[in-house]
Amino acid sequence: MTTKTFPMPKGADQVQELMASQLADFRTKRAAAEARGIDLIAERISRYLTRWKEALVYVNEGEKILDLGVGWMPPQIFEMLIKERGHNYHAFDVDRSSIQHLVDLGITAGLPASNFKTGEVSCLPFDGKFSLVFSSHCLEHAVDIVGTLAEIRRVLKDGGVLFMSVPLGFDDSDEHLLFHGPGEWIAMLTAAGFEVLAHTIGTIYTASADLTILARHRDAAPADPATSRGIAERFSKAGRTLLRSNHESLTYPNGASAGGGAQAIMQGVGSRMEATLQVSPRALVVTRHPWSGMLRISDGTSHTMIDCYHTTTHQYGVDLTGFKPDFEVELIGRNPLSKGFECVVAGVLI
Structure with a gap:
């Protein structure tokens, strides 16, 4: 297929339906890994534990x-949080079965069922002030990311921190609604009234x-929801x-070799x-990697340049907001650190 249209979910129930396909994909990958002697569940729990410790x-x-977006909580992590560190632990997820699992775990630890809630992430059912909001691969699913960040700020105490992780960039999945890069996430958090302390990619x-981003809530920091909403709209796949x-509207005068996943590889300056x-x-959706070059994008009036090396x-x-329907992408050079002169094009989002 030369096109893909992404859905536009309206709420938590529709997001959960989209995430069901992700679970089916994971089960397939898990079975394939087990055939090679790899336990994906144990690997994920180990990595999740490391993230929590950080x-x-x-x-x-x-x-x-x-x-926030707890998913299926591994008992060993729950025990670390409650029995070893004594946290007043609360959790939220759109998946009711995940929350019921936590209610059952909480009974054994003496935690009330009211600590564990489900609903819309842009309307959190908590009033208390938290010292930490932990969110691992949740925010990219948010239908209303501006409202969600405002809610996270509301429930954090002054000086409290948000520790969040999201997939980096663009992918083909229906349930990942946003494709922000590091700069866009940091700009959105800043506009939402957070002080970004650090971020890592890997x-x-x-x-x-x-x-992964560490951000601190400051009561005195001004919020600018209009800026946040503008970024969210520009970097959302929903309904696009x-x-x-390989679509017929995209051509390569100098030729291009075929890459995996219907990608076109342009090579050499002038391509x-x-x-x-x-x-x-x-x-414009491109793959950034150690062999990538620098691009100039032009429609005759608007111009932009991007260093694809990473x-x-x-x-x-x-x-490409503001660009005309007819435009050109040219490989013009490379970052001195790059190993090559490539541009890997995945496609154009309209």
């Missing part, structure tokens, strides 16, 4: 914490690249269509892609 550096034992916690690199669309583009391989959506 987050807990920023909060004292016994303090009140919220696990594959420590997942097989594919992800982004991806024209893959070009020409787009002749019916509507204005929203983003040490961690991932897909990235270059914002």
Whole structure:
């Protein structure tokens, strides 16, 4: 197929339906891994435990914490949080079965069922002030990310921290609604009234690249929801269509070799892609990796340049808001650190 249209979920129930397909994919991968003697569940729990230990550096034992998008909580992590560190632990998820699992675990630890809630992440059912909000691969699913960040800020005490991780960049999954890069996430958090303290990119916690951010809530920091909403709208896949690199509206005058997953590989300075669309583009989707070069994108009036070099391989959506339907992408050079002169095009989002 040369196109893919992403759904536009309206709420938590529809998001949960989309995530069901992700679970089915994971079961397939798990079975394949087990055939090779690899236990994916144990591997994920180990990585999840490492991530939690990193987050807990920023909060004292016994303090009140919220696990946002908890998923299926491994008992050994629950025991670390409750029995070893004595946290007043609360959790939220759109999946009711995950929350019931936590209610059952909580009974054994003397925690009330009211600590564990489900619903819309943009309307959190908590009033108390938390010292830490921990969110691992949850926020990319948010239908209303601006409202969600405002709610996280509301439930954090002044000086409390958000420790969040999200997949890095663009992917083909229906349930990942956002494709923010590090700059977009940091700009959104800043506009939402957070002070971003640190961010890291890598594959420590997942097989594919992800982004981890540590941000602090300050009561005095002004919020700018209009800026946040503008970024969210520009970097959302919901309801949009991806024209893959082999779509008839995308041509390569200098030629391009075929990459995996319907990607086109342009090689050498002067290599070009020409787009002749019916509507204005929203983003050019490219793969950033250690062999990537520098691109110039032009429609005759608007121009932008992007250095695609990156040490961690991932897909990235270059914002083309305001560009005309007909535009050109040219490989013009490379970062001195890059190992090559490549541009890997995944497609154009419209």
